Amino acid sequence: MAETAVSTRPDNARRRTRTVRTGTSPAARLLERSWLIAVVFILWWVLSARSTNFFVPSLQEILAVLARDLSSGVIPDGAAYSLTNLAAGLLLAVAVGIVLGLILGEANRLRQVVDPVIHFFRSVPQAALVPLIIGAFGMGQGPKIYTIAFACMWPVLLNTIDGVLGVEPTVRRFAKVYRIPPGLYFRRVVLPAALPQIVAGVRVALPIGITVMVVSELFAATRGLGFYILNSSATFQVPETWAGALFVGVIGYILSVAFVLCERRILRWYIKSGAK
């Protein structure tokens, strides 16, 4: 099933071979890793300070607005709403994706039959669903969660299938010979074996979820980070628009870093075993 393995391949890029160079102190390494960010920050600050373009406010102004709305609770309130949607949608996607993936991974014939259907649904642009789902079900929290869940499910599903297919044939035969009951078999044999792939699928789903979260709120909402951005730009509050977009970016970054840390924890046994 070469087709199903699509989304896992780029993930290798993450598992960077860390060249531990002897002789460099932690401070020097920190400096080496952070100087470029400092340069970009200072350049932006200096260049935007003299900006006369109404739509390009100075970085100082953006950060001041960001600090103001962070402390007044406007942004934290929006972030809480948005992140709740994201968490609920992602959880739903992971649950459905894993269960369906385990079933389809084991049932060879069924998988081949529904394979084109899965790939079609996976290819539907997630953002295009937003007007239909929100238009049909309203602007509330539920439709947003469903949209996120629908978009995030496919990478989890495909990766789970891939993980199930990767279970050692010997192990599979062993389970059959010893007549391991299906419940135990799924829980203790297939699921752990597929876990690295499943986690990789969730990692692919996370940025998709964040994007759909923002898009669903940019389309129509009364709360949330996307609404904050939309509302600011509609009322020409330019620094607020920039601040909102930057804040969403920072959240995206923090979530992806946090996920990698979690992944390392969850898969410690796997990484230790030195597989792959």
Added chain:
Amino acid sequence: MSNQARTVDPGLALQRLLAVAVLLAVWQVVVFSGVLPSMTPGVVEIAAAIGSTITSAVFWASLGKTMLAALSGWLIAVAAGTGLGLLVGSLPRLDRSSSILIDFGRSFPVLALMPVVIMMLGSNTRMEIVVVALSCLWPVLVQTIYGARRQEAAVVDTVRTFRIPKLLWFRRVLLPGAMPFIATGIRISASISILVAVGVEVLSQAPGIGRQITLAQQAQHWDKAFAYLFFAGLVGWGIALLLQTAEARLLKWNRQANG
């Protein structure tokens, strides 16, 4: 693989059609049962809308606009991403210094930046191309860096010993070595380009398929909205298949060497 199976096994094709039929039947039953909001169109309405859409000039014009914006943004991203990636990946010092910045960029939901870009460029195709390019840049960049980074020690030593000139090294060592990774990045970003282009159109006034979906939904033409959604999926699927085939064919040498 599934292509092969399709030609070998007529029973499978039949069962696949059956699966689609079952899915459509379930949809129709759900619509009849009234679980979904009343405006949800049935199978027949959607099929009719698909038929009338495919013959309408508006559809082809908006498809063309979406494809053009996606393609332009994608090409810009591929050019910039490969160039930058080869540079960063082959200079370990720069690689380490830029890693946080690149990690930040790749995890940035670029569509959130769209209102800012709209303010600067207006709600048009140019803005759409910029947002698509910004989204597609990261997969290409990250994959290229990864490809350029992993050069075998033996090859590096050989290049140094024989004093291979820089240009030759670039053309015959670095580029082919990184190519499989670059290809993956290019393929991923091609899928992203369509997703983002449609997303931008859904949210803004930029013309294209996504705009048509929003317009149809706002005008309560639900059957039409679903028809456009169907075509959007079809386009995404077609591009994914096309690129997979192209990549497999172009990089045959690599698979053979590895397998």
